[in-house]
Amino acid sequence: MPPRVGSFARLLSTRWGALAKRAARSIRAGTKHVANVWNGMRFRVPKDRIAPLAADWGLLVLLSYCTYFLINHWYRALNNVSAVYRVHFPNYAYVVAVVATFLLAVLWENLGTSIGWKSAGLVRADTANRPLRFLPRAAHFFVDLAAWSLTALAAALALVPFAGLATLLYGVVSRAGLMLIPTVVFRPLGPWYTTFGWVIALVLALIVAGTASWWGARALWSWLWPGRKAERPWADRVVGSHVCKASDLERSGRPCPWWRTSWGLMALLLVAVSVYVGWLTAQVNLSTLVHRASSTGDYWQKLVTPDFKYFLAPEPDLHDTMLNGIIQTIFMALLATLLGFVLALPLSFLGARNMVTKNRLGWGIYTLTRAFFNIGRSIEPFVMAVLFATTLGYGPFAGCLALLVHTIAALGKLYSEQIEAIDPGPVEAITACGGGRTQVLRYGVVPQVVPPFLAFTLYRWDINVRMATVIGMVGGGGIGRFFNYFKNELRWHEVGAVIVIIAVVVWIMDYVSGRVRERIT
Amino acid sequence: MAEPQLVIEHLTKVYERGDVHALRDVSLTVNRGDFLVLIGLSGSGKSTLLRCINRLIEPTSGRILLDGVDITQAKGAELRKVRRRIGMVFQHFNLVKRSSVLTNVLAGRLGYAPPGPTLIGRFPREDVDRAHQSLETVGLLEKMYTRADQLSGGQQQRVGIARALMQEPELILADEPVSALDPATANSILQYLEAMNHQHGVTVICALHFLSLARRYGTRIIALKDGAVVFEGLPKEIDNVRFKEIYGEDAEEVEVR
Numbered sequence: 001m002p003p004r005v006g007s008f009a010r011l012l013s014t015r016w017g018a019l020a021k022r023a024a025r026s027i028r029a030g031t032k033h034v035a036n037v038w039n040g041m042r043f044r045v046p047k048d049r050i051a052p053l054a055a056d057w058g059l060l061v062l063l064s065y066c067t068y069f070l071i072n073h074w075y076r077a078l079n080n081v082s083a084v085y086r087v088h089f090p091n092y093a094y095v096v097a098v099v100a101t102f103l104l105a106v107l108w109e110n111l112g113t114s115i116g117w118k119s120a121g122l123v124r125a126d127t128a129n130r131p132l133r134f135l136p137r138a139a140h141f142f143v144d145l146a147a148w149s150l151t152a153l154a155a156a157l158a159l160v161p162f163a164g165l166a167t168l169l170y171g172v173v174s175r176a177g178l179m180l181i182p183t184v185v186f187r188p189l190g191p192w193y194t195t196f197g198w199v200i201a202l203v204l205a206l207i208v209a210g211t212a213s214w215w216g217a218r219a220l221w222s223w224l225w226p227g228r229k230a231e232r233p234w235a236d237r238v239v240g241s242h243v244c245k246a247s248d249l250e251r252s253g254r255p256c257p258w259w260r261t262s263w264g265l266m267a268l269l270l271v272a273v274s275v276y277v278g279w280l281t282a283q284v285n286l287s288t289l290v291h292r293a294s295s296t297g298d299y300w301q302k303l304v305t306p307d308f309k310y311f312l313a314p315e316p317d318l319h320d321t322m323l324n325g326i327i328q329t330i331f332m333a334l335l336a337t338l339l340g341f342v343l344a345l346p347l348s349f350l351g352a353r354n355m356v357t358k359n360r361l362g363w364g365i366y367t368l369t370r371a372f373f374n375i376g377r378s379i380e381p382f383v384m385a386v387l388f389a390t391t392l393g394y395g396p397f398a399g400c401l402a403l404l405v406h407t408i409a410a411l412g413k414l415y416s417e418q419i420e421a422i423d424p425g426p427v428e429a430i431t432a433c434g435g436g437r438t439q440v441l442r443y444g445v446v447p448q449v450v451p452p453f454l455a456f457t458l459y460r461w462d463i464n465v466r467m468a469t470v471i472g473m474v475g476g477g478g479i480g481r482f483f484n485y486f487k488n489e490l491r492w493h494e495v496g497a498v499i500v501i502i503a504v505v506v507w508i509m510d511y512v513s514g515r516v517r518e519r520i521t
Numbered sequence: 522m523a524e525p526q527l528v529i530e531h532l533t534k535v536y537e538r539g540d541v542h543a544l545r546d547v548s549l550t551v552n553r554g555d556f557l558v559l560i561g562l563s564g565s566g567k568s569t570l571l572r573c574i575n576r577l578i579e580p581t582s583g584r585i586l587l588d589g590v591d592i593t594q595a596k597g598a599e600l601r602k603v604r605r606r607i608g609m610v611f612q613h614f615n616l617v618k619r620s621s622v623l624t625n626v627l628a629g630r631l632g633y634a635p636p637g638p639t640l641i642g643r644f645p646r647e648d649v650d651r652a653h654q655s656l657e658t659v660g661l662l663e664k665m666y667t668r669a670d671q672l673s674g675g676q677q678q679r680v681g682i683a684r685a686l687m688q689e690p691e692l693i694l695a696d697e698p699v700s701a702l703d704p705a706t707a708n709s710i711l712q713y714l715e716a717m718n719h720q721h722g723v724t725v726i727c728a729l730h731f732l733s734l735a736r737r738y739g740t741r742i743i744a745l746k747d748g749a750v751v752f753e754g755l756p757k758e759i760d761n762v763r764f765k766e767i768y769g770e771d772a773e774e775v776e777v778r
Contacts, residue, residue: 425615429681432575433688434605434632442640443628447617 052116056105059115059270064097066273073280098203099152106148110141110235112262121246124236129250136239143235154209302492306500315482322482326501329478332400332471333464340407341457347372347408348415349441355419369412376409381467382474389475399476403464414456415449422448455517462513469502526724527551527574527692532583534569534748543569544580545748551692551726556718558739558756559728562768566748567728571694574726575607576600587692605632608685608723610714612697614677618670622661622680625669626652629687648687655683659713675706682713693717695727699734707731711738732759 075087108114111134113123124132124140132140217234236242258264311322349355351369356362384402392398427444435443472480479502486494527550534544543566551557559567572578574585576592584591592603608629616625630648631639638644644652656662659679664672669680678698685693695714699707715738717723729735735742736756744752744759744767752763765772 423618425611425613426617428577429609429611429615429684430628430631432577432604432607432609432694433629433684434601434603435628436601436631436636439631439636439639443617443620443624443631447620447624451619 048120048122052114052120052122053105053109055116055119056108056114057102059266060101060104060108061098063270063273064101066277069277069280070273102206103145103148106144107141108262108266110144111137115263115266118261118263122243123246123249124241125244125249126239126241129244129248130252131249132239132241136241140235140239140241143238144233147234151210151213152206154213156205157209299492303496303499305493306496307493308497310482310494311497311501315485318482318485322479322498322501325472325479325482326505328396329468329472329480330465330505332396332403332476332478333461333468336400336403336407336468337457337461337464339404340411340460341453343404344408344411344415345453347412348419351412351416352419354422354424355441355445369416373409373413373416376405377413379406381406382470385471385476386474394475394477396477399468399471399478402471402476403467406467407460407464411456411460415453418449418452418456419445451520455520458513458517458520462509465509466506469506524553525550526553526555526588527726528584528586528589529570529574530584530586532570532573532585533581534566534573534578535581543748544573547583547745547748547750549743549750549753551724553724554718554722555724555726556715556738556740557724557726558735558742559726559745560730560732560735560742560767561745565745567745568696569748570745571609571696571726571728574692574694575604575609601632605688606691608688608690608693610678610681610685610693610695610698612700614674614681614701616669616677616680616684618668620669621666622656622669622672623649623652623665625680626655626683626687629655629684632688651687652683655686656680658686659683674702675710678702678706678710679713682710686717690723692724692726695725697728697730700730707734714738732764 072087075081076083076085079085105114105116109117110124117123124137126132126136259268308322314321347369350365351373353366356366381402384405385399388398388401389395392401422445426448427440430440430444468476468478469480469483472478472482473484474480479498483495483498483502486492486498529547529549529551532544532547533542535542547566547570559570561567569578573580576595580593583593585593587603587606592600595603617628624642627644627648630644630651634644634648653662653665656665659682661672661676661679661683664676669677672680678701681698693714698714699710702710711727711734714725714727718725727738729739736759739756742752742754742756742759743750744763746767751767752759759767
């Protein structure tokens, strides 16, 4: 006999059972986004609902940081004190700021079209698919505010056991002679950082409680009213509105010009404020530019009369010619590019979504490879060269190694994106002919990617030559060594010569590789 | 004559993403030497059915028997042996555009050729001779060293057919082979398939959009609608009523000669 409609057993057996099944299926299929349906529209929750909110929140946090910065700046300017003085805020102000910006984001999304919603292409419309008028919007905001306040309350309540558990653990662990890591890390850093820890905990709790109450409300609704879909938020139900794509909207009349919409105004404000704060942070000083420029005529004069004496003759202190230096730079770049090509090639196949097998191991390999590419690319070769030069000793080897690591990561990323963009047709055809994995790669994939790979590699050599000149300045060898030496000795004629050599070589490389790439693709 | 070659039993395919039922309990039998035409609207499951037969798509449930052997469980080398017996011709030709015509045709032999040498582009002498023969059959021998993307649509599809010929197939799956071609070229392409069917007794399963072509070339017609078989029979049995059943009330037949 089936459980009674609306009974707790049914709730467990159907709703949660279905959810668990769906979650298991989506994990198996390797899909991260589960589509939800509101009013017949398919929404991918992380992309369509959470990302816009996070973006709006982030923008408001940026704005509040700028406000904080400007308050400090004006305080110093008015009281004529140095930059070490700060306006003192109580610790809880940071927590208040996090919560307040979140609520402001909700307000913004309700009353106008926020930047997040604009970029996701979402609008809130009434039942006739017309944009919502102001009063329903305001009503919607108050209901939404209530819902979010309840969520925040739930988050705060969720924090209580967290805190209790943490205190308990701290007691147990410290009595056992061990310390809880966050306390150890945060406490010596002072009260501000302890607050920061609580802010992180609060955000986490908001996310946990928000998700839990979301699913909880869904389950409760379908328990109370079986058969009815519980997919519309409460605020939408009360006002009779729904979220839809802007393209589905029935518009009448002239659309509002962008600079009168809330996202347009906010964008203008953000640009203006960040330019102002950036100006202050970068310590731009136009008067310096003017009065220093007049006193450096001698320096410029020396720079523009380059001295090529040591182009062919060895420089007595460096025991080398500039010609050798630039040749060393070019070969460093060449070696890094060629080795990078050889090493990035196999890695790129592991980092291409359509090449790795679609099981969990495949996803692991894919994620690891992509992580390596992203991390390797985000550390500048300049920084790596400093590290390698310190450990391996100054010279072209360290510079070359730094270039190599960056090249592998950068080429690997470009290659795997190229592999992901291939036409799947030939792969399908070779598979249908009975070709094995390696044969599919050789006949279906490789012919499609060889020309773009060559083009990328040439482009990379070009970039590497430019980077190699810079790397020499931090101990990576090549022409950069000359630049660094002459600069320190204030021999501006020779510095001018080095600059000319670098510019000519880079220009030639750029031109040649550009022409060759044109022919390839 | 009526010897069953391919038997499909209760084939079902559900795409996990979005719960799309592409095939619903499809059962059919294809006899050796048939020229079977699949018709139906776009999205009715024709491509999915064809791709299930050579396992480019994994069916959710059901069995496919090729010469009495269930191929839905085949794996690895066994699956490759099954695939090489089944030639396939595609709507968008699926040639490697940057490779030469000869390389594209030779690729059809990958199921037979020794795997090691093929990786450096070496094929046995007899395979190369066979490639010349197949290209001669489709009348493209002089284009052998041309890059595939420099050929016209009809010529590319002929290369596709030559590639399928290389497999010495017992069965050819053609997924809307003429949808991307003009009517005159379409007829010539289908005549190549018909010639293989008549002269070598190769079974052909061909998805087509135009009923006039289906009537002219097909010995049997199967119509799919929303993933289920709605009609099975001879070409002449499709009258106006059946046509509306398959394509919907608003459809009008378009003639292609």
